[in-house]
Amino acid sequence: REENLSVTRYIYEAAKEVQTMYYKTIFKTTLLFTLCMMLLFTTVLAEDSAATISVTGNASISIVPDTAKLDIGVTSINKKVEAAQQESNTKMNNIVNALKEKGLEETDIKTSQFSVYPVYDYNSTDIKSYRVENIIQVNIKDISTIGEIIDLSVKNGANTAYNITYESSNSLDKYLEALALATDNAKKKATAIAKAHGKELGEVVSINESQGYGYHQAKTFRNNSLEDASATDIMISDVDVSAELYIVYAIK
Numbered sequence: 001r002e003e004n005l006s007v008t009r010y011i012y013e014a015a016k017e018v019q020t021m022y023y024k025t026i027f028k029t030t031l032l033f034t035l036c037m038m039l040l041f042t043t044v045l046a047e048d049s050a051a052t053i054s055v056t057g058n059a060s061i062s063i064v065p066d067t068a069k070l071d072i073g074v075t076s077i078n079k080k081v082e083a084a085q086q087e088s089n090t091k092m093n094n095i096v097n098a099l100k101e102k103g104l105e106e107t108d109i110k111t112s113q114f115s116v117y118p119v120y121d122y123n124s125t126d127i128k129s130y131r132v133e134n135i136i137q138v139n140i141k142d143i144s145t146i147g148e149i150i151d152l153s154v155k156n157g158a159n160t161a162y163n164i165t166y167e168s169s170n171s172l173d174k175y176l177e178a179l180a181l182a183t184d185n186a187k188k189k190a191t192a193i194a195k196a197h198g199k200e201l202g203e204v205v206s207i208n209e210s211q212g213y214g215y216h217q218a219k220t221f222r223n224n225s226l227e228d229a230s231a232t233d234i235m236i237s238d239v240d241v242s243a244e245l246y247i248v249y250a251i252k
Helices: 002-050 081-102 143-155 171-196
Strands: 052-063 067-078 109-120 127-140 160-167 201-209 214-216 239-251
Touching: 052 171, 067 081, 067 109, 067 143, 081 109, 081 127, 081 143, 127 143, 143 160, 171 201, 171 239
Parallel strands: none
Antiparallel strands: 052 239, 067 127, 067 160, 109 127, 201 239, 214 239
């Protein structure tokens, strides 16, 4: 009976050892397979990454502006803050009324800045006066009248005018044209680079548009001392609409 128990125990231990070896073999085989697949996948990615070319395409179109924006302001200084504010308000009301009589709509005139702050004596911390700045932004639909609007504003109390920004009502259409030109520009660059390396250009892998689109004004007028100005002559120039694309091509 004891011999039977010994044989049974021996068989059990042997079976257990065989089972352990089996699981170890399975584990090693699975691990080896996984490592091989990872190596293969990494190699494929490396080859795929090496088989692309990234370029930037740029284009710019000049257009004639048909509208403009202009900041017009009144700066008032007085020892009493109420007096400075009243003077600023009176002059600005006169300016706005004159612009409306000129033909500008109320929606074309908006306050862009209003500030009140003390002016200190250089030799002490005492307040010697108060400065009030009241600025409006004017949307000018007929850019040939920019000079007249400046003169009219000065006549009614304006003493600051700056930031003429030219715009065009068909800027979006021109931007779409610029995008097409930027695409051609990128393709020509990619073709030349691929050819220089003995490769041929393949399909487009990805395209990224630069955020927004460039809209550059050509001229900016600024004059902070307009009381003695005669008839104001504004030189108007074209504006540039630009586009930029980042394109990745496959090469073969």
